[in-house]
Amino acid sequence: MKTFVKYDFYIQLFFLILWPLGAILSGMEGWMMFYFIVGIPQLISFIIKICLKIKISPLFLIYGMTIMPVWISLLLLQIIGIDHKIMEIPGCIVIMAFFYSPFMGLLYVIESHNLYESLKINQ
Known part of the structure; x- marks a missing residue:
């Protein structure tokens, strides 16, 4: 478990550093890719940690309560093509996440570091 936490922290940090480089090199497309370059590894890490x-x-817990609805909403928006009134709630969740996801991504890396440090101290 300690090995997973160690590698997980470094992987999360790598993707968080990779995103600004991609944004600088590719412009606006790089900025929009933040949500997938950083978000997908964090989602996988979150599920494994649970x-x-x-x-x-x-x-x-705060990370999970704010980010999991976004991924569920994205899946609903992509999979279910029904009445627009039903899709307003998932659409609003995704739009709100556009603003808070970068902060939550950074907080997740900080939380991974804190977990890594606590396991290192308890050794």
Whole structure:
């Protein structure tokens, strides 16, 4: 578990650093890719950490409560092509996430670092 947390932190940090480089090199398309370049590895990491029953902090819970609805909404928007009135709620969630996701991505990397440090101290 400690090895996973260590590698997970470095992977999350790598993707968080990779995003600004991509944004600089490719312009607006790089900025929009933030949500997938950083978000997908964080989503996978979040799900694995839940399954491993790693120490859950308040920041980890806040991340999950704010980011999981976004991914569920994106899936609904892509899979279900029904009446627009039904799709307004998932659409609003995705639009709101446009503004808070970069901060949540940074907080997730900080939380990964804190977990890594706590496991290193407990060794």
